[in-house]
Amino acid sequence: MIYNKNNLGDNVNKICENEDCTVFEMHNDTGDGKMILYDVFPGISLMYNDFYMEKTESKFETPENIFCIDHCREGRIQWNIKDDLFMYLKQGDLRIDDRDNHKKTFEFPIKHYHGITICFYLDKAEYSIKKALDGFPINIGSLKNKFLNKTDYFVLRSEKSIEHIFSELYSVPNDIKKQYFQIKILELLLYLSVIDISKNNEKPPYFYRSQVEKVKSIEKFITEDIEKHYTLDFLAKRFDISLTSMKNCFKAIYGNSIYSYIRVYRINQAAIMLRHTKKSIAFIAGDVGYESPSKFSVAFKDIMGKTPLEYRKSFL
Incomplete structure (x- = not known):
């Protein structure tokens, strides 16, 4: 197993383990995280990551020659790429690295992150794939060199082909999970083998x-103080x-842009008040920065899909 209690660190706890998967959890004062790990082939693992927290410290390190692929399904993860430089993995993005610089603090700016990590332990993975599918044309070591020969990481921004491969991994029936994972990992390797990195070599923005x-x-x-409005x-x-x-x-x-972000934030705060207080809708509108209840109602329905009154009644 590539990921285990020994190399994940003392802030990660193994909750349960069976022949199909291992479940790890972590807790800190900013929230909780869960990782569900499947061994797909000997030397190849797939892990579902679900974090509801602001940040976590990764203590993962291994001397092994590995190659990892991270796919962000939803949320944001802040990656400290070096010194004082940061980049962000967003929904639909795929990141490839070798985990040589993974022992660090990761932050989740919008307080949640959901995705998949596929990891290859090269010494075993090559043999496993050849045994599973004789004649499979992809060499994982060569694939790693293709993407990481001159860089510590490689990011593919969201595109339809990647989304197609990964979207199907988020809803797999339990009785075919392992076989389905095997097929999708082979499909992913084939896809990555034909990508022209000269056309995908633009580094994501860093800050x-x-x-x-x-x-x-x-x-x-x-x-x-969401009652107040500020210009950019x-x-x-x-x-x-x-x-x-x-x-x-x-x-x-x-x-999101600043205006879109604060608009959604205001409506989410209003939704909390509609569920948990008896304040009038007009009063709540003012509390979240809307002078006009009618404009508040339009904005609320646009974001929540219901008018404030319909939303409140649905919780009665």
């Missing part, structure tokens, strides 16, 4: 720590960051 810290301060500032120029000047850097960095971290 300096100073930019990230300022943008996170902006997010905290605008969500602390005001925020850029207050936090001493260029307008362009602020907009680009905010969208990379949180997945």
Whole structure:
């Protein structure tokens, strides 16, 4: 098993294990995480990752020659690529690396992350695949060199072919899981083997720590008092960051423009009040920064799919 209690670290607990899978959990003061691990072939594993937390410390390290593929289904993960530089894996993205620099803190800016990790222990994986499918044309060591020969990691931004392969892995009947995983991993390897990396060699944007810290301060500032409205120029000047850097960095971290983010945030706070208080809809509208109850109602329905009154009645 590539991932186990010994190399995952003392902040990860093994909850249960059977012949099909092993379940690991982690807890800290920011939330909880769960990892469900399947050994698909000897030397090849597939792991579902579900984190509802702000950050976690990875203590994973291994001397083995490995090759890992991470797919983000939903959420955001902040990756410290080196020193004070950060990048973000977003929905649909695929990242390839060798886990040489994986012992670090990872953050989840929108407090959740869901995805799949497929890991190849090269010394065993090659033999396993040849045994499973005689004549399979892909050499995993060569594939690793293709993507990581001159870089620590490689990122493929969301595209239909990748989404097709991974989307089917999130809803597999239990009685065919292992066989289905085997087929999909072979399909993924074939797909990666024909990708022209010269056409996919554009590095995703990265941001300096100073930019990230300022943008996170902006997010905290605008969500602390949601009755107030701020212009982008005001925020850029207050936090001493260029307008362009602020907009680009905010969208990379949180997945939305500042205006879209705070709009959704306000409506989600309103939904909580509709469920748990008896405040009038007009009062709640004002609490979340809407002077007009009718505009609030339109915005609420646009995001939640129901009017505030319909939403409240559904919880009665």
